[in-house]
Amino acid sequence: MKRVEVKLNLEAVAPLLDVIKDAADDLKPVLAVAPQVPDHEEEFADGWKRELLHGQNTDIEAFLALFGSEFFLTGVVPLDPTNSEAILRACSAVRLCLREKHLKPLGDEALESGDVPMDAMPETQQKAFAAYVFLATLQELIVQHLDPTVLE
Amino acid sequence: MIRHREVQRDEGIQRDGSPRPLPQARDDERDKVVAETRTRQEPAAATITRPQLADIWRVVVLNDPVNLMSYVVMVFKKVLGFDEMTARKHMLEVHERGRSIVWSGVREKAEAYVFTLQQWHLTAVLEADEAA
Numbered sequence: 501m502k503r504v505e506v507k508l509n510l511e512a513v514a515p516l517l518d519v520i521k522d523a524a525d526d527l528k529p530v531l532a533v534a535p536q537v538p539d540h541e542e543e544f545a546d547g548w549k550r551e552l553l554h555g556q557n558t559d560i561e562a563f564l565a566l567f568g569s570e571f572f573l574t575g576v577v578p579l580d581p582t583n584s585e586a587i588l589r590a591c592s593a594v595r596l597c598l599r600e601k602h603l604k605p606l607g608d609e610a611l612e613s614g615d616v617p618m619d620a621m622p623e624t625q626q627k628a629f630a631a632y633v634f635l636a637t638l639q640e641l642i643v644q645h646l647d648p649t650v651l652e
Numbered sequence: 653m654i655r656h657r658e659v660q661r662d663e664g665i666q667r668d669g670s671p672r673p674l675p676q677a678r679d680d681e682r683d684k685v686v687a688e689t690r691t692r693q694e695p696a697a698a699t700i701t702r703p704q705l706a707d708i709w710r711v712v713v714l715n716d717p718v719n720l721m722s723y724v725v726m727v728f729k730k731v732l733g734f735d736e737m738t739a740r741k742h743m744l745e746v747h748e749r750g751r752s753i754v755w756s757g758v759r760e761k762a763e764a765y766v767f768t769l770q771q772w773h774l775t776a777v778l779e780a781d782e783a784a
Contacts, residue, residue, distance in 0.1 A: 532773050533770065533773050535770045536766075536775075536776075536777045536778070538759075538763050538766065538778040551767075555771050589772055589773060592719055592723065592772065592773040593773055595718050595719075596716075596718050596719075599718050608717035611654070639720055639722075639723055640722060643722045643723060643726050646726065647726050647729065
């Protein structure tokens with residue numbers, strides 16, 4: 501994957517960052533998906549979970565680094581071979597968290613189709629849904645650059 | 653697992669810095685092991701290091717309502733070494749049947765796969781091969 505600079509609509513994306521950062525904060529001490537650890541002693545299971553959590557936090561740091569001062573000046577986020585996989589995983593973790601925290605009442609079919617009653621939703625849920633869709637779009641974009649054959 | 657609106661595809665990948673060595677995908681490993689232990693007639697000392705049937709473990713990926721199909725296909729390709737067709741087949745199996753056995757073989761390698769798939773936030777579990 502070559503370095504890619506993605507120009508985002510600053511006015512559309514900036515308001516979503518609060519709900520995304522809140523989800524990222526929620527994920528600091530907890531895994532997005534509670535893992536089933538193979539049947540081992542407690543110490544092994546703790547180490548397993550600790551390593552997963554460390555990886556998750558590292559990925560989310562890489563993701564949040566996209567939205568620094570440069571982003572607020574230009575709306576551009578840079579994707580390259582050093583951060584793209586971490587960002588993909590971070591998007592997945594944050595989306596899982598957003599669903600769990602804000603979107604579960606909407607139902608998974610509505611989330612998939614995008615057919616949600618935006619006007620009837622509280623503002624926080626609207627932002628969470630918009631962030632959920634934005635992160636999916638970002639994932640699709642990265643997947644397309646990492647492995648174009650997947651999207652054919 | 654969901655198909656993203658408007659753009660309809662799938663997923664996949666592998667993680668750098670994995671704490672465990674990433675084994676190569678071998679869909680047929682279980683069958684090979686079964687065949688070897690049934691057909692080889694050697695002294696016990698020669699077969700004792702071979703995997704026994706009870707040592708066969710499955711890596712199973714369960715469906716989830718969040719991860720994109722394109723993401724899952726890409727993860728399967730990167731982590732398990734699947735080609736495009738195999739990755740899509742397993743992704744669809746997860747999506748439609750709720751689970752797919754993506755690898756089977758010795759426990760250590762199976763654990764490594766489960767860990768790596770969990771790093772990608774897929775719901776991966778380890779199961780003993782009941783047939784064993």
